[in-house]
Amino acid sequence: MNQDWEPVKIRPKTGSRKADVNAAVRAGGAVVTEKKHGAGSNSRTGDKNLSKLDAETDVLAHATVSMSLSKSIQKARVDKKWSQAQLAQAINEKPAVINQYEAGKALPNSQIISKMERALGTKLRQKK
Numbered sequence: 001m002n003q004d005w006e007p008v009k010i011r012p013k014t015g016s017r018k019a020d021v022n023a024a025v026r027a028g029g030a031v032v033t034e035k036k037h038g039a040g041s042n043s044r045t046g047d048k049n050l051s052k053l054d055a056e057t058d059v060l061a062h063a064t065v066s067m068s069l070s071k072s073i074q075k076a077r078v079d080k081k082w083s084q085a086q087l088a089q090a091i092n093e094k095p096a097v098i099n100q101y102e103a104g105k106a107l108p109n110s111q112i113i114s115k116m117e118r119a120l121g122t123k124l125r126q127k128k
Helices: 017-026 048-055 067-079 084-090 095-103 110-120
Strands: none
Touching: 067 095, 067 110, 084 095, 084 110, 095 110
8 A cells, every 4th residue: 555666766876085085186176085094805915824834944844744654555455466446445545645654644543543453354453
């Protein structure tokens, strides 16, 4: 009963900030604009921690599997006449994981190593 059936006209926004500045310059007015560096962003400039990071000389790296472990995995796999893909399928992992372990580039995961020991039927880790 109280519905308004008048047409609604949608117009684009009028006057952007840049257009307002340009109009003021054309009119001959003195316009001072200021660019805010880093406004609306998460980055900080001049942070004290940046200089600490630049001065850091230590080389930090994750511990990877030892070469003795990688060689023992490879030897046990070859003795069983399995490919990397067959070993990966036996332990339900991707072949790339086996490749990383044998290359000595993988981060050691005791669960994966235990799976390989069970599948290959040998102890791969040496007690210290």
